[in-house]
Amino acid sequence: MELRYVSYEKRDGVAVVTLNRPERLNALNRELLADLRRALEEAERDPEVRSVVVTGSGKSFCAGADVTEFAKSAAEVREFIELGWSVFEYIENMSKPVVAAVNGYALGGGFELVLSCDLVVASSSAVFGSPEVNLGIVTGWGASPKLVLIAGPAKAREIVMLGETLSAEEALRLGIVNRVVPPERLLEEALELARKFTRKSPSAVSMAKTVLNRSARSLLAPGLELERSMFFVAASSEDAREGIAAFLEKRKPRWQV
Numbered sequence: 001m002e003l004r005y006v007s008y009e010k011r012d013g014v015a016v017v018t019l020n021r022p023e024r025l026n027a028l029n030r031e032l033l034a035d036l037r038r039a040l041e042e043a044e045r046d047p048e049v050r051s052v053v054v055t056g057s058g059k060s061f062c063a064g065a066d067v068t069e070f071a072k073s074a075a076e077v078r079e080f081i082e083l084g085w086s087v088f089e090y091i092e093n094m095s096k097p098v099v100a101a102v103n104g105y106a107l108g109g110g111f112e113l114v115l116s117c118d119l120v121v122a123s124s125s126a127v128f129g130s131p132e133v134n135l136g137i138v139t140g141w142g143a144s145p146k147l148v149l150i151a152g153p154a155k156a157r158e159i160v161m162l163g164e165t166l167s168a169e170e171a172l173r174l175g176i177v178n179r180v181v182p183p184e185r186l187l188e189e190a191l192e193l194a195r196k197f198t199r200k201s202p203s204a205v206s207m208a209k210t211v212l213n214r215s216a217r218s219l220l221a222p223g224l225e226l227e228r229s230m231f232f233v234a235a236s237s238e239d240a241r242e243g244i245a246a247f248l249e250k251r252k253p254r255w256q257v
């Protein structure tokens with residue numbers, strides 16, 4: 001399997017999938033998303049693999065969608081968003097459990113990747129957030145409806161409407177994260193958690209995952225659909241053009257009033 005932006009290795013029944021674009025803080029571009037999908041498909045297909053750990057190389061887990069993808073044509077933006085959706089839905093529909101090992105920033109699409117995983121281990125220095133409003137857009141890969149359910153409406157508003165970030169400890173308190181560990185223990189602790197699944201019945205684990213994820217989805221479906229369509233409305237707005245240009249030009253945005 002040839003992968004450019006993701007690395008893949010097997011360790012005692014666990015597939016370790018590492019986002020590997022550290023010079024851009026593992027921001028999700030099309031190629032990275034396609035590589036991630038291929039690595040996950042390999043893990044799902046391989047009978048020796050019983051669970052998966054997803055992590056990031058360098059100082060961040062993932063700083064979200066690559067903002068340059070939003071500076072493309074409307075059709076290309078739509079394709080990119082659909083690709084992201086298909087990858088995150090794939091994680092939720094995999095028969096094998098996926099553990100996120102979060103080092104550094106997990107922002108925007110990086111946070112949404114975390115929210116698609118089954119369990120989350122965070123380094124004590126991890127930072128979570130949905131900064132889309134700062135770019136003149138809204139979340140598009142599930143964060144808003146999921147946060148209402150997980151963190152509750154009050155906290156979801158702070159995160160989504162103000163773009164406030166969360167520390168690892170706060171994410172633990174809110175039920176977004178399962179464990180917080182020292183940075184140097186992150187991968188080992190995530191692997192230990194993932195290895196617990198290798199001692200369980202694969203079919204029972206898979207059925208349990210299906211029930212949990214379908215239960216959440218049955219509550220979330222209308223919100224997810226609305227978020228998806230609202231993303232495309234926001235992405236075609238004047239504020240999105242300005243917010244994205246301002247990020248790329250490293251300046252403050254000037255919003256429409």
Ligand code: COA
Nearest residue numbers: 023024025027063064065066067068105107108109131132
């Ligand atoms: N898309 C594209 N490029 C990104 C990116 C993203 N989401 N996140 C970071 N990068 C780039 C930076 O522009 C920078 O590029 P440069 O070296 O050419 O200047 C490089 O990755 C390193 O990031 P930098 O900003 O220098 O790191 P930092 O530690 O100072 O700041 C963040 C880290 C996460 C606070 C900051 O990079 C950031 O705000 N990123 C955008 C997060 C975001 O809005 N994500 C949601 C997108 S919808």
